Amino acid sequence: MTGEFRNADSVLLARVEQVLQERKALGLEGLVGGLETVVFGVEPDRLKAAAAEFLDTTGYFFGTALDSPEATACVLQLPGSADFLLHARKFGPSPFDAEPRGPKSAHLPHTRVETLVFLCYDLERFVTIQKARGVRFMSPVALRSEASLFIQTEPSAKSALSYGFVQWLKGGRQYHGGHFREAEWSLPKPDKAHLRNIGVFDHASVRVRARERDNAIVEFLELTNYDYSLSVYVDVLNSITNVARLPGEPYAMVITSGLGEAAGGQPGPTEMFIKNYGRRIHHIAFRTERIRETFAGLKAAGMEFLVELVGSPEEGLRQTFSRPLSNTLMVNEYIKRYEGFDGFFTKSNVTLLTKATENQ
Incomplete structure (x- = not known):
């Protein structure tokens, strides 16, 4: 390291x-509360292809198609899990x-995970408190539909993510009404x-710059x-x-950064990813049963991987990364x-998985 800057957990x-x-x-x-919806922006001519790709590589099912004057969208769902809303x-x-x-991302300029939407139990109170703290939202007040109240922050200067908050008014996730209507x-x-094993x-793991680690x-x-x-x-x-958790919720937030200034001017995989793709979510992870059979099935179906299966039952974890879809x-x-x-790692695989991202 150059000595100019290095992250330290004592400060964090x-x-x-x-x-x-x-x-x-x-x-x-x-x-x-926990994560409700992941809002994923895609190219206007690739919405159905992106949704089909998602269905073919996860356990998710098609939920509903949506349309508005501004966007076309669809919701992909799996019981017990956050929804994915793909929109163009x-x-x-x-x-x-x-x-x-x-x-490596310029050819798909509108493609990225944009917003992580979390459940809120009293959205008006939440917005009042956060505005007083200086949080900037993309609308002056929460957007109301028959089914929900919703608001989201402006894209973060730290992570390039927006954070959304939804209060369901009819007891569950409903996306039509208000901005969206159902499409056929x-x-x-x-x-x-x-x-069926996925x-x-x-x-999800978002890549941020080393100096923004603590802030993010x-x-x-x-x-x-x-x-x-x-x-x-x-x-x-x-x-x-870096990992953040909410007790009782399946979703964990992972924020990955460099240690500090690149040693000898040589950037690590995180910095190279940001250089090649921009700040964004690098990967989304799905719990998988019978992972050996799942891995073999995905490979046979044409999926390519950055790394082979790593980990073991004795270490508590087994995992792999695909190549970018x-x-x-x-x-x-x-x-x-x-x-x-x-x-999120075992002692034997943390370096292998981190290094695998160099292959993107």
């Missing part, structure tokens, strides 16, 4: 403790257009045995009721994987957790 932990105290003092505790804008600029793209098209679920959405984690904690859990350092690859640029992780293991 002090800020995390301050966030937890402020959440309680401001009355934010208990207002935000019909015209006009995107709030994410200002985020620089890299040479659908896509079939491929009848492949290995897809389960709920486990985590703190921002996420300030907006949700998640708690900082752990950081895994891979010094040899100039990488830190053609219509979304997304890497899929397939992860098998043994006997309640809730970590």
Whole structure:
């Protein structure tokens, strides 16, 4: 390292403790729940192809098609898991257009995970508190439909993600009404045995710059009721994987950065990913039963991988990364957790998985 800057958990932990105290003092505790929906922007001519690709590589099913004057969309669903809402804008600029793209993402300029939407139990109160803290939202008030109240932040200067918050008014997830109406098209679920082994959405990993590591984690904690859990350092690859969790919820938020200034001017995999693709979510992970059969089935169906299966039952975890998918640029992780293991790496595979991202 150059000595100019290096992330340190002692600094982060002090800020995390301050966030937890402020959440309680401001009355934010208990207002935000788990992840409800992942909003994924895709190219206008690739919406159906991207949805079909998702159905063919996960356990998800087609839920409903949606249409509005501004966008066409569809919802992909799996019981017990967050929904994925894929949408394509019909015209006009995107709030994410200002985020620089890299040479490997420039051909799909509108393709990225845009917004992570979390359940909120009292949205008007939440918005009032967060506005007083200086949080900037994309609408002056929450958007109301028959089924929900919804608001989202402006894209973050730390992570390039937007965070959305929804209060369901009819007891469950309903996306039509208000902005969207139902459309009359659908896509079939491929009848492949290995897809039945793929389960709920486990985590997403967003890549941020080393200097924004603490800010990105703190921002996420300030907006949700998640708690900082752990950081895994891979010094040899100039990488830190940071995890936030909400007790009882399947989804974990993973924020990955470099350690600091690149040693000798040589960037690690995280910095190279940002250079090639821009700041964005690198991979989305799905819990997978019978992972060996699933891996073999995906390979036989034509999926290519960045790394072979790594880990073991004795270590508590087995996992792999796909190559980026053609219509979304997304890497899929397939992860098998043994006997309640809730970590993200084993001692033997953390370096292998981090280094695998160099192959993108």
